[in-house]
Amino acid sequence: MLITQLKSKETIESLAKGKTFIVNCHGCKEVYFAEHEAEELQKELSETNDITQIVTTDYICHPDNLALQLKKHMDKIKDADTVIVFSCGVGIQTVAKYLDDKRVYSGCDTFPLPGFQGVTPLQVDCAQCGECYLNYTGGICPITSCSKSLVNGQCGGAKDGMCEVDKEMECGWERIYRKLEKLNKLDTLKYEPKVRNYWHPDAEQTDAE
Amino acid sequence: MENYTKFKLKRKEELTPFLEDKDNLFILACNKCFKEFEIGDEPECSNLEQLAKEQGKTVVGSAKIDFLCNETLTSKLLQSIVPEEAEDIFVISCGLGIQTVAEQLENPVYAASDTISVDGQHGMALTTTLCDACGQCYLNLTGGICPIVDCAKSLLNGQCGGAKDGKCEVDKNKDCAWEKIYNKMESLGRLDELLAQQVEVRDYSKINHKFINQYVTSVRESRFEGYYGGVHPSEKKEFSENIDLVSFPEPRTVVIPLSQHAGAPADLIVEVGQTVKVGQKLAEANGFVSSPIHSSVSGTVVAVEPRLHPIQGIKTMAVVIQSDGENSIHESVKPAKDLNDITRDEIIELIREKGIVGMGGAGFPTSVKLKAPQKVHTVLLNGCECEPMLTADHKLMTTYPEEIIFGMKTLIKGSGAEKGVIVIEDNKHDAIEILEAKTADIPNIEVAVVKTKYPQGAEKMLVKRMLGVEIPSGGFPTDVGALVANVSTAKAVSDAMQTGMPLVERIVSVTGERIKNPGNYLVKNGTSVKDIIEHCGGVKGDDTTIKLGGPMMGFEVRDLNVPVIKSTNGVIAVETKVSEAVECIKCGRCVDVCPMELKPLYYTKYAPAENWEGMKEQNVMDCIECGSCSYICSSKIPIVDRIKIGKKAIREGK
Numbered sequence: 059m060l061i062t063q064l065k066s067k068e069t070i071e072s073l074a075k076g077k078t079f080i081v082n083c084h085g086c087k088e089v090y091f092a093e094h095e096a097e098e099l100q101k102e103l104s105e106t107n108d109i110t111q112i113v114t115t116d117y118i119c120h121p122d123n124l125a126l127q128l129k130k131h132m133d134k135i136k137d138a139d140t141v142i143v144f145s146c147g148v149g150i151q152t153v154a155k156y157l158d159d160k161r162v163y164s165g166c167d168t169f170p171l172p173g174f175q176g177v178t179p180l181q182v183d184c185a186q187c188g189e190c191y192l193n194y195t196g197g198i199c200p201i202t203s204c205s206k207s208l209v210n211g212q213c214g215g216a217k218d219g220m221c222e223v224d225k226e227m228e229c230g231w232e233r234i235y236r237k238l239e240k241l242n243k244l245d246t247l248k249y250e251p252k253v254r255n256y257w258h259p260d261a262e263q264t265d266a267e
Numbered sequence: 268m269e270n271y272t273k274f275k276l277k278r279k280e281e282l283t284p285f286l287e288d289k290d291n292l293f294i295l296a297c298n299k300c301f302k303e304f305e306i307g308d309e310p311e312c313s314n315l316e317q318l319a320k321e322q323g324k325t326v327v328g329s330a331k332i333d334f335l336c337n338e339t340l341t342s343k344l345l346q347s348i349v350p351e352e353a354e355d356i357f358v359i360s361c362g363l364g365i366q367t368v369a370e371q372l373e374n375p376v377y378a379a380s381d382t383i384s385v386d387g388q389h390g391m392a393l394t395t396t397l398c399d400a401c402g403q404c405y406l407n408l409t410g411g412i413c414p415i416v417d418c419a420k421s422l423l424n425g426q427c428g429g430a431k432d433g434k435c436e437v438d439k440n441k442d443c444a445w446e447k448i449y450n451k452m453e454s455l456g457r458l459d460e461l462l463a464q465q466v467e468v469r470d471y472s473k474i475n476h477k478f479i480n481q482y483v484t485s486v487r488e489s490r491f492e493g494y495y496g497g498v499h500p501s502e503k504k505e506f507s508e509n510i511d512l513v514s515f516p517e518p519r520t521v522v523i524p525l526s527q528h529a530g531a532p533a534d535l536i537v538e539v540g541q542t543v544k545v546g547q548k549l550a551e552a553n554g555f556v557s558s559p560i561h562s563s564v565s566g567t568v569v570a571v572e573p574r575l576h577p578i579q580g581i582k583t584m585a586v587v588i589q590s591d592g593e594n595s596i597h598e599s600v601k602p603a604k605d606l607n608d609i610t611r612d613e614i615i616e617l618i619r620e621k622g623i624v625g626m627g628g629a630g631f632p633t634s635v636k637l638k639a640p641q642k643v644h645t646v647l648l649n650g651c652e653c654e655p656m657l658t659a660d661h662k663l664m665t666t667y668p669e670e671i672i673f674g675m676k677t678l679i680k681g682s683g684a685e686k687g688v689i690v691i692e693d694n695k696h697d698a699i700e701i702l703e704a705k706t707a708d709i710p711n712i713e714v715a716v717v718k719t720k721y722p723q724g725a726e727k728m729l730v731k732r733m734l735g736v737e738i739p740s741g742g743f744p745t746d747v748g749a750l751v752a753n754v755s756t757a758k759a760v761s762d763a764m765q766t767g768m769p770l771v772e773r774i775v776s777v778t779g780e781r782i783k784n785p786g787n788y789l790v791k792n793g794t795s796v797k798d799i800i801e802h803c804g805g806v807k808g809d810d811t812t813i814k815l816g817g818p819m820m821g822f823e824v825r826d827l828n829v830p831v832i833k834s835t836n837g838v839i840a841v842e843t844k845v846s847e848a849v850e851c852i853k854c855g856r857c858v859d860v861c862p863m864e865l866k867p868l869y870y871t872k873y874a875p876a877e878n879w880e881g882m883k884e885q886n887v888m889d890c891i892e893c894g895s896c897s898y899i900c901s902s903k904i905p906i907v908d909r910i911k912i913g914k915k916a917i918r919e920g921k
Binding site: 059060061063065073084085086087088089090093117119120121122123126127129130146147148149150151152153154155159160161162163164166167168169170171172173174175176177178179180181182183184185186187188189190191192193196197198199202205223224226227241243 | 285366367376382383384388389394398400401403410454457473477479482490810854859
C-alpha cells in the first residue's frame with residue numbers, strides 16, 4: 059500500500075517554472091495524503107509562481123480515468139510549461155506517459171505501508187519474498203519482523219526482547235520462539251536453514267527444473 | 268488487465284513432506300485480490316484438499332474467504348467456521364492473510380502458499396506501471412520514467428552499458444530504462460539537465476520502521492474510530508459555515524407534497540379555492556406510519572395536482588398555495604401544556620399532530636419512534652452533520668441552543684428515557700461550546716464530542732459509537748434502548764411545545780463550490796429550489812450538478828421546479844463528476860469502508876445479472892446507502908445505484 063509525503067517547499071518552488079498546472083490525486087486519501095498541507099502549499103505557491111489551474115481528482119493511476127478527468131482542462135495543460143503532480147509514483151508515471159511532451163514533475167515522495175487490499179494498513183507485513191517461511195516460524199514472518207530479515211534465528215544482539223537496531227521494536231525471533239513455545243512446537247525450529255533464493259515469477263521455469 | 272494475484276500454492280514437492288506429521292486439517296483459502304473480479308471457484312483450495320487426502324489425511328473442513336487479511340471481518344468469521352476437531356490450519360493466501368489467521372487462532376497455522384514477488388507496487392488500476400515506494404522520488408530527474416523499477420539494476424546514474432539494441436541485458440524482453448529516459452529527456456529538450464545533474468544517492472534510511480509505524484498507527488486510529496469502516500471525504504464546509512442564518516424571503520407560491528415522510532402519503536383535507544393560514548393542517552396522517560402536512564403560508568389553495576417530487580423523482584400529489592404575504596397564523600397554533608404537566612402520551616400525540624418527522628433525511632415519523640414498545644434509556648440527538656458541505660444543523664445548534672435543549676427534554680419525557688446525549692462532530696467548535704455551556708447545569712443531558720468520520724450521523728453508527736452496541740440486522744435503535752433524533756427534529760419538537768407551530772419550515776444550507784452566494788436560510792416548506800438558487804445568485808459554470816442534500820447521499824435534481832420538503836437539509840451546486848465504470852478489480856476498498864460490514868463488490872456483479880438471491884445472501888437489505896463504497900470505488904462503479912436496484916427488486920418480491 060502506497061502513501062505519499064510532500065516534497066519540501068523549496069523543491070516544489072524550484073520545479074514550478076513558467077506556467078504551472080497542478081494535479082492532486084485524492085484516490086488513496088483514505089490511506090494517507092497530506093490534503094491540507096498540499097492545499098496550503100499550493101496556495102502559497104500561487105502567490106509567488108504562475109499557477110494556471112489546480113485540479114483535484116482521484117485514481118489517476120488509471121489511464122482511462124486520468125484522460126477523462128483531464129479532458130476539459132487540456133487547453134490549459136497544453137498552454138502550461140510545467141505540470142506538477144501530487145500523487146504516488148504510479149500516478150506520476152501515468153501522467154508523464156499521458157502528457158508525453160510535457161515536463162511532468164512529482165510534488166511527492168512515496169512510501170510503503172504494510173497491507174495490499176482495502177484502505178487500512180496492517181500491523182503485519184509481507185515482503186513478497188516468494189518463499190514463505192511462516193511454516194517454520196509459528197506464523198510470524200522473520201523477513202518483516204526481524205530488522206535483519208534473518209532466516210536462521212536470533213542474531214544475538216537483542217536485549218530484554220528488544221531489537222538492537224530499533225529498541226522500540228520487539229525482536230522478531232524472540233517472538234517466534236515464544237509463539238512456538240506456546241504452541242508446543244519448538245522442535246519446528248530444527249528445520250534445515252532454508253536459504254532465501256530471491257525467487258521471482260519470471261524465473262519460474264528454472265525453478266521447476 | 269494485469270493479474271496481480273499475490274500468491275500461489277506451494278509446490279507439491281514442498282507440501283508433501285511437510286504434511287507428514289500433520290492431521291485433521293482445516294484449510295482456509297483467500298479469494299485473492301487485485302485481479303478481475305469473477306464469481307467462481309478458486310481451484311487451489313480443492314487442489315490442497317486433494318493432496319492431503321492422497322496422503323491419508325483427514326480434512327475436517329475448508330473455507331474460502333474474501334480479503335483474508337481484513338482482521339475485523341476475518342476474526343468474526345473464524346469464530347464460527349473453524350470446527351473444534353481442527354488441529355492444523357493450512358492457509359492459502361499471501362503472507363498477510365497467513366499472519367492474520369495465525370494471530371487470531373490458537374492452533375498452529377501453516378502457509379500452503381508462497382507470495383509472488385513483484386518489483387514494486389501497482390496502483391489502483393491493473394496496469395504495468397509500478398512504484399517501489401523508495402521515499403525519494405527520482406521521477407523529476409528522469410522525465411517521469413522510474414529508474415528504480417524500470418531498470419533491472421535500479422541504477423541512478425545512467426546506463427550500465429550492457430544494453431543491446433535498446434534491450435536490457437538482464438531480461439531481453441525489457442526495454443533499457445535508461446535508454447528510455449535518455450530519449451524522453453532529449454525529446455523534452457532537457458538533455459543538458461539530465462547529463463549535468465548530480466547523482467542523488469539512494470538513502471535507504473528514508474524508509475524506517477519508526478516512520479512507517481507512526482503512519483500505520485495514525486491511519487488505523489482514524490479508520491477504526493468508533494466503528495468499522497467509513498470514510499473521510501474533504502469537508503468543504505467553509506463555503507457556508509461562517510454565514511449567519513437568515514430567513515428566506517417570503518415565497519409567492521408554495522408546492523407542498525402530501526408525501527414528505529416515510530410511510531403512507533397524507534390524506535388531503537382542504538379544497539381548491541379554500542383560504543388557509545400558517546400552521547393549518549392540509550392533510551391528515553393516513554395510517555400508523557404516516558404524518559399530517561401543514562401549510563407554511565397564509566393564502567389560497569390554487570391547485571391540488573401531481574407535481575414533481577424532489578426525492579422520488581416522479582410526480583406525486585401536492586397542494587399548491589398562493590401566499591397572500593400576510594402570514595396570518597391559524598387558530599390551532601397555540602402553546603401546548605407546560606413540560607411539567609404534559610403526559611408522555613400527550614407528547615407523542617402532539618408530535619404526531621404537528622407533523623414532526625426525522626429531519627436528517629429519512630423522514631421517519633418521530634411519534635412512531637416514541638411509541639416503540641421497547642424500553643428506551645437514552646435519547647441521542649444527532650448533531651454530527653457528517654455530510655460534507657452541509658451546515659444547516661451546525662447553524663441550528665449555534666442559533667437555537669435553548670430550543671434544542673427544550674426539545675431534548677421533551678423527547679426524554681416522551682420516550683421515557685433516563686438521559687439524553689447531544690452528539691456533535693469535533694469540527695463544530697462553536698456549537699460544542701454553546702451547547703456544553705447551556706447543558707452544564709442539566710444533570711441528565713450531556714454533550715458528546717466525536718471525531719469526524721462519515722457516516723457518523725447514520726443512526727446505526729451513532730448508536731455503535733455512543734453505546735458500543737450493534738443494532739441487530741433489520742432492527743431499530745429502540746431495539747437496543749436508544750432513540751435517535753436529529754437536532755433539527757428537536758427544534759421542531761420545541762416549537763410544537765412552546766408556540767404550537769407545526770413543522771412548516773426548516774434550515775437549508777445553500778452551498779457548494781458552484782453556487783455564487785452560499786448561505787444558510789430558514790426556508791418555508793414548499794419553497795421552490797429554483798427560487799432558492801436564483802436568490803443565491805445562480806451557479807457558476809455549465810458543468811454543474813444540483814443536489815438536494817449533501818454530496819454523499821444527496822439526490823441529483825435535473826428539473827429545479829421542485830419544492831423544499833421536511834427533510835431537505837441542503838441545496839448544493841457542485842462540479843459535475845465525469846466517470847466511466849470499469850470492471851471491479853477486487854481492490855477491497857468497498858469492503859474496508861462499508862460501515863455495515865457488507866461486501867459491496869458482490870452487488871456490482873449481482874445487480875446487472877439480476878441475481879436477487881445472491882444479493883439477499885450478501886445481506887443487501889442491511890445497506891444504509893451511505894455511499895462510502897461508491898465514493899471509494901477505484902473502478903468508478905456506481906455501487907449504491909446497483910444496490911438500490913437490488914433492494915427495489917427484493918421489496919417487490921422478486
